[in-house]
Amino acid sequence: MQAALTVTPAQLPDVLLHVAVVRPVFLWGAPGIGKSSLVQAFAESLGLDCVTLLGTQLAPEDLIGVPQIVDGRSRFAPPENIARDEPYCLFLDELNASAPEVQKAFYSLILDRRIGTYELPEGSVVIGAGNRATDNALARPMASALVNRMVHVHLRASADDWLKWAADHGIHPWIVGYLTQRPDHLWSAAPKVEEPFSTPRGWHMLSDALHSYGQGIDDDMLGVLAHGTLTAAHASAFRAYVKTVRHAYDLDAVLKGDAGWPREPENRDLLYFLAETFRARLIRGLPGSKEHAPPDGRQLAYRAKTLLVELAEISLECAQLVIATGDDGAPVLPSWFLVEVSRDLPRLAAARS
Known part of the structure; x- marks a missing residue:
């Protein structure tokens, strides 16, 4: 039904x-x-x-x-x-x-x-x-x-409702922090094959396992648990998020210029996570109309274009991920921003070289 x-x-x-x-x-x-x-x-x-x-x-x-x-x-x-x-x-x-x-x-x-x-x-x-x-x-x-x-x-899953519930029920802070940034990862449709997929129940199970292991859990075991309870893409992104928490390395630091995009090959999962989080931040933070954009929206757009150039120098795939269309083929970022990106990025790239 x-x-x-x-x-x-x-x-x-x-x-x-x-x-x-x-x-x-x-x-x-x-x-x-x-x-x-x-x-x-x-x-x-x-x-x-x-x-x-x-x-x-x-x-x-x-x-x-x-x-x-x-x-x-x-x-x-x-x-x-x-x-x-x-x-x-x-x-x-x-x-x-x-x-x-x-x-x-x-x-x-x-x-x-x-x-x-x-x-x-x-x-x-x-x-x-x-x-x-x-x-x-x-x-x-x-x-x-x-x-x-x-x-x-x-009934539908609601990230806002679940996060409010999680705050009162001892859900692991890594999970609360991650889903606060990526509420769209709370739930995913059941796959047609027998493999884990993300649900509020799956996140709760992962929380219980993380509490059982404690803060000393290593990255490999974290990956085992995440891939055993979540959709593979969400598990990889969560694993990368925990790495940012442990190393005090997050998107806000990149946006402020206090840190750059990670360039090391062993941190490629972290780069993908930050690129996806950057995309989500732009979706939430960029106004639909440039004419009515508040100062913080215009500042975000200006900074985003520079960061896209820097990201493309490391991984063109990650840069394309940020501005990619949605699953339905329609743009998810405001059209005015995409027009400015196509116009300004070659000039910015040339200035950097």
């Missing part, structure tokens, strides 16, 4: 507070962006226990129970973890990954809030969650009858 509109993790609790208390909600989202933890936090905020059922690990009898004889008649006895006397949050995780017969077993529970003769206590909430087929995750089509029984909410 594709989303026309999405919500961020910060917006989700308010949506659930108003919707999940009156109707079942199905939460769609990519793997690793925090669906499960957000539902558990929501239940906790209401003072409710959160009972999680994994659709991929269920059989129909795990929901409807098994028959027993009562007063000479058979009736189904629902499982103990579902048949509770106090209200609770029933979280049906990976619901759309469950087998069709299991999905059917959910019908009465989702629509009528009952299993056989057992009814969910007043005040209980039912929330389902699952990945999309486009995420290369296990997902089976849901019958229209089941789809129509829930309010569907699509």
Whole structure:
């Protein structure tokens, strides 16, 4: 199921507070962006226990129970973890990954809030969650009858929300610092092959591993951990970022003229990282219109042209990376700046030679 509109993790609790208390909600989202933890936090905020059922690990009898004889008649006895006397949050995780017969077993529970003769206590909430087929995750089509029984909410990863959360949950400062500079690296689409990819969950796992190793972790092991939890490109960039932290070598120093671009062959990964960070800084800092550019925007543009010449002398590929178009082929830097670059760079290069 594709989303026309999405919500961020910060917006989700308010949506659930108003919707999940009156109707079942199905939460769609990519793997690793925090669906499960957000539902558990929501239940906790209401003072409710959160009972999680994994659709991929269920059989129909795990929901409807098994028959027993009562007063000479058979009736189904629902499982103990579902048949509770106090209200609770029933979280049906990976619901759309469950087998069709299991999905059917959910019908009465989702629509009528009952299993056989057992009814969910007043005040209980039912929330389902699952990945999309486009995420290369296990997902089976849901019958229209089941789809129509829930309010569907699509969750997207938000770097701002995650960084605020990270500040209160002990995420490693290297990771917070890196994602503050490169918020676009918090999440990447799942690849079509079996390899790690970047998600909030992956960054959290990397943080735990870094805390376990401590500050003395060497560069090789840092690379092993980063490549084991992140997209390869993000892992290489993060490894280079840590090198800048350890050697007090960052883009601000280059912009101020306190340091130059690294020229050593062994620091080529650092050069690529700084070039990518430089590109991101220009995207954020250059105004769309030169006529309305504030003084700091004009100063950044002036300094950027000189730095591009210096960068091209070391690596033309890195310089091209800074001004390259986006994935859709459209320019990402303001057109006025690109025009000035094409006009002024030959003159600047000649002046330096």
